[in-house]
Amino acid sequence: MKRTLTSLVQDFRVGLRLLAREPAYAMTAIAGLGIGLAACLLLLGFVRYSWQYNAHVPDAARVYVVKQRHNADPLAPSYDQAPTMLYGAARQLAGVEQAAAYVTWVPLTLTENSRPYKVAALAVTPGFERMTGVQAIHGDVAEALARPDGLVLTEAAALRLFGTADVLNRTVAAATVHEHRAALRIAAVVRTPPANSTIPFEALHGMASAIVPPDARQEALTGEQGWWGYVLVKLAPGASPAGVAAGLQQALDRMPFAQAVAANARTALGSRKAMEVQLAPLTDAYFDHDVAVNFFSMRIERGDRAVAGGLAVVGVLVLALAAVNYANLATIRVIRRRREIGLRKVLGAGLGRLALQFTAEALAVSLLATLLGLLLAWLALPLFGAAMNRDLSTLLSAQNVAAALLAGVGLGLVTAAYPAWTAFRVRPAHALAGRPDAEAPGGARLRKALAMLQVAAALALASYAIAVGWQTRHAIHASPGFDPRPxxxxxxxxxxxxxxxxxxxxxxxxxxxxxxxxxxxxxxxxxxxxxxxxxxxxxxxxxxxxxxxxxxxxxxxxxxxxxxxxxxxxxxxxxxxxxxxxxxxxxxxxxxxxxxxxxxxxxxxxxxxxxxxxxxxxxxxxxxxxxxxxxxxxxxxxxxxxxxxxxxxxxxxxxxxxxxxxxxxxxxxxxxxxxxxxxxxxxxxxxxSGYADELRLAGLLAMATAIALMLAASGAYVLAADAISRRTREIAIRKLHGARGRDIGRLVARELAALGAIPAVAGLPLAAVAIERYLSGYVERAPMGWWPLVCALVLGVVTTGVAGARHTWRAVRLQPAAVLGS
Known part of the structure; x- marks a missing residue:
């Protein structure tokens, strides 16, 4: 084992020296793989960020949001707010381990050095801090929330207001929009909630706080009038959400404000409840687009499950295309090194030794590419976060960086497999004699198929990105029934x-x-x-x-x-x-x-x-x-x-x-x-602003398309070089028999045409289905017909044409004497 590890380290060093001697290959391989890794890291990091909303809440899988729909209003949607009296009712129900409520009725302005600061403040019930995992840095949170003059600040809010988090026991003047005023003492400082939380806040105070107006305090404590707030329940292990919801529904039905429904409205309701209670998992709150907003709603950016899943697929696809591109480059490099490989076999190198050599070289490339990908992701992270309108500052955490390095090692091991197999097939006698048998015909077809896969994926992504972008542009700029410009x-x-x-x-x-x-x-x-x-x-x-x-x-x-x-x-x-x-x-x-x-x-x-x-x-x-x-x-x-x-x-x-x-x-x-x-x-x-998610999606698809087209161009370049290399003697003989430059150009063009036509047949129908599914969500569609597919096809033709232009020119300029005389 020790000997194998020593050999691997030696081969790793040799691989680095070989890369240094071939800068063009090294830059192409490392850049392609690094850009793919950077894009994948950002996209999958964002998907992970989205799926971990509210993961900081203890036992988040057992915490539910109480939702309601006011059926007496025939067009009313669901709300993630409910009468606050349900907080007290929930605490009495079997199967409920904890319950908490918070309201946004009292927006706060804190004054420091005569300068007012608006803070996102929540008035909360006892136990809110335990249920939501609020972590104290200074002071006792429960005690602070119980005091009439107590105020809890997050670390970020303390830094924004005072420039330091050491603000315990400082007194601030607080005022509400109702012109209610009080002097509050900062009795606790807590860690700032994660950005991926649907319960964001900068300040907390209790329901009995001096800053809460008397009528709001009375309603928060009794719920007599049915004011809406946010109610959370934490179920005991094994408890039924449906059973708890039924208990809350019964409590709500007994309240006077729920029974005060006009006779005609009650007749129209039939068997439905005037206000229908539901429980929704807190872990799903970020993706809950069924809830509507109102005057007291918290302004929360919500995501889309389908978009998150699609971005994960795009991220993996971009990385797979980058890996395919590298595998093709490495295989071509193996073919060009067949004399060296044949000589090493003659000198006694076994298959295991060759496998170690190519594994070490692939690891060298993948680790360098991973470091480049991490650097590119770090540089792009501020722009990516701004484009996604999310605080993604924790995306490159130590855990995520370690996972990226492990992924880079795994990618190196996977991409080393086919080049190593190609090296195993090299016959020393044929290689040293100059006979080109390093790769079986099946291997050449496989590489060609992989290159076509790159082009097909690029065409599909391009057409889908064009359709999404055009539909979004149409939706933003379509006439709403008046001229919005002035x-x-x-x-x-x-x-x-x-x-x-x-x-x-x-x-x-x-x-x-x-x-x-x-x-x-x-x-x-x-x-x-x-x-x-x-x-x-x-x-x-x-x-x-x-x-x-x-x-x-x-x-x-x-x-x-x-x-x-x-x-x-x-x-x-x-x-x-x-x-x-x-x-x-x-x-x-x-x-x-x-x-x-x-x-x-x-x-x-x-x-x-x-x-x-x-x-x-x-x-x-x-x-x-x-x-x-x-x-x-x-x-x-x-x-x-x-x-x-x-x-x-x-x-x-x-x-x-x-x-x-x-x-x-x-x-x-x-x-x-x-x-x-x-x-x-x-x-x-x-x-x-109503199409912000669509704009972000269009931007991400455009980025992924650009990377896919770049990788497709690289694959086409390599494939064109390989095709010309294989047919060099044939081209020379054709020229000797009178073939002109344009005849040779057409020969090479037919080779490249297959690289564009077959992927178009494979990729564009799939793109058409995806575009139709996307557009089905719109009531009004942009007039586009088939032109996104046509534009993508043109992009593919131009990409493959530019990628193969140099080799086509080399074939046209080839001198038969230089080839046949060697």
């Missing part, structure tokens, strides 16, 4: 809207008077990004109830957005009073579902509008065209517009240049909200 959107600070807030009214008036602003509208949501959707029922006289999406807007909404009526009129400050309850505007789909065959028939008709337990009468004054409020993945539904100025979203129409209007907004904002951050976005950017 529109700027901003949100007022929490608890501020023009209906109740003097600063908000002042800001609105200042913008209206500014010459750079053509108009200002109020709404509850930014168009294109539903933050707090509201649905209710509409019904015409004698008609059935129609579940409708309600948009609450000011009278200037349609004017600012530049939307003209299909028929009738839309809201206008010249004809409508703000907050008038009677006028209603519906879209064309809502008019049809209400029973009006033509839009004109809806004008002037009175419909019933369900508001809580009551039905109120509204008159349809106009029918609006279809406006795309959500992404193209969501089927448009019926929409109705009501007049209401309690929204917190302002849309500003620029009179000329949007930049001048933005400057006017910033100037006025500084006057009325000097301590609040301002976020101004173009209306087009809001639509683009």
């Amino acid at each position: 529109l700027l959107v901003l949100e007022l600070p929490e608890q501020h809207n023009p209906k109740i807030s003097a600063p908000a009214r002042g800001l609105l008036q200042a913008l209206t008077r500014d010459a750079a602003v053509a108009g200002v509208a109020i709404s509850t949501d930014p168009v294109g990004a539903a933050r707090d959707p509201w649905h209710t029922g509409l019904r015409s006289v004698g008609g059935a109830e129609v579940a409708t999406d309600i948009k609450s807007v000011s009278s200037e909404f349609f004017t600012v957005y530049g939307i003209a009526p299909v028929t009738g009129r839309l809201f206008s400050s010249r004809t409508d009073r703000e907050d008038d309850v009677e006028p209603l505007v519906v879209n064309q789909l809502a008019a049809r579902l209400l029973g009006f065959a033509h839009a004109d028939q809806a004008i002037g008709q009175v419909v019933q509008f369900r508001k809580g337990k009551q039905w109120i009468a509204k008159r349809i004054v106009g029918v609006a065209p279809e406006v795309r409020f959500q992404s193209m993945k969501v089927t448009p539904g019926p929409v109705a517009y009501e007049l209401w100025t309690a929204g917190s979203v302002l849309t500003v129409r620029a009179a000329a240049a949007p930049a001048a209007a933005e400057q006017a907004i910033r100037t006025a904002w500084q006057r009325y909200f000097p301590d609040a951050p301002l976020d101004v976005r173009g209306a087009q950017d809001i639509y683009a």
